[in-house]
């Protein structure tokens with residue numbers, strides 16, 4: 300008598316029994332559907348650690364649901380709709396419901412196939428709440444949103460005042476790598492691979508890229524909680540000051556590495572920030588570290604999710620700077636590069652499917668911005684290549700934040716920088732084949748050359764931007780600007796041919 304059961308469809312990034320649709324269901328009256336879609340698996344050239352993470356986590360989650368008494372139909376299917384159709388044909392559920400998905404196309408698909416959507420609580424700020432916050436605002440400043448979140452969620456607040464007396468500790472949290480060469484960053488635990496991991500890797504090996512998983516990324520709730528505990532205990536106390544630093548000695552520094560389990564709902568954002576706040580209240584972590592981390596979770600993470608829904612599918616095609624360069628061979632892995640900052644970051648991506656926010660923004664994103672790489676191509680590459688990738692996070696971060704393709708709707712200035720910034724915030728430039736101080740000549744740093752060339756190419760736009768007008772004017776005064784333009788053409792040609 301299975302036909303009397305209703306179905307709750309749990310998507311691959313909704314692996315939490317506390318999420319809306321499942322919370323209101325019951326194993327006696329509901330069956331759970333999960334679909335592994337071949338179309339999704341082949342929709343991009345995924346990093347193997349990304350694809351392995353999602354598939355393995357889905358299987359472990361189904362196992363945990365069964366252990367808790369649920370009947371779970373975890374099925375492979377050519378596509379999500381065909382998986383639903385096969386499920387309906389086999390079980391004839393009375394109703395199929397799902398928690399609202401985190402994808403615009405996913406939402407349209409579910410509605411088109413008669414799935415009842417339950418209001419999501421996967422994020423702390425629902426898209427409707429974000430739209431209410433945004434209504435009537437000329438500029439959607441993340442800092443304003445973040446403070447609004449702090450107040451309404453009562454996170455790191457002492458009454459009406461921010462804990463520690465300030466909202467923002469960015470100044471303290473922008474330090475370069477430690478000068479003493481310290482590289483004893485807390486090493487997060489590995490999770491031993493089992494037969495399921497190996498089966499999933501065997502299934503994915505031929506169709507993905509990157510190094511195979513070695514157990515960095517939590518694939519279950521238990522592992523995610525272990526990672527959270529390690530971060531709070533060992534890394535959070537030293538997280539803040541060097542959160543923007545880049546070093547060849549450690550790929551993770553003191554970063555939480557929690558975005559991947561958060562984005563699959565193996566952890567909830569509120570439990571993560573409450574754990575961090577407790578650490579501050581108990582005197583185990585300083586305010587600058589805790590505030591910097593809380594800002595990432597209830598500030599940036601929720602902000603990009605909000606603007607993703609607010610600005611809708613048209614935002615994907617934003618390209619006001621007219622950037623149409625295809626992904627260069629250095630990024631696709633078709634050719635090596637002598638740019639040490641890029642090769643180190645790409646090594647981290649290949650090895651772990653991960654690089655931290657400054658490597659993403661100021662190395663990879665910066666290169667794409669000043670070289671004029673197509674924004675949607677770059678978005679898709681990062682979406683497929685990072686373990687925490689998803690459309691809602693990559694689209695605003697790449698199109699708006701990194702590539703300024705939305706004309707400044709999200710970021711009030713382009714995050715373009717030459718070699719001086721990368722040198723200040725990393726140890727990459729020492730030992731690089733290029734000279735970060737030179738903008739012309741065979742050894743000129745490609746970032747430095749392209750930075751000035753970028754400002755020159757887009758002079759008319761950026762001379763009107765108060766945050767970069769000074770640099771544009773400085774570029775106009777360069778005596779060797781024509782030589783910079785010539786060198787920039789060489790650099791771009793070599794980038795395209797994979798010889799830079």
Ligand code: SF4
Pocket residue numbers: 637638639640641717718719721722727728729731732733734735744745746747
């Ligand atoms: Fe990167 Fe330029 Fe520094 Fe080399 S010199 S590591 S290319 S910023």
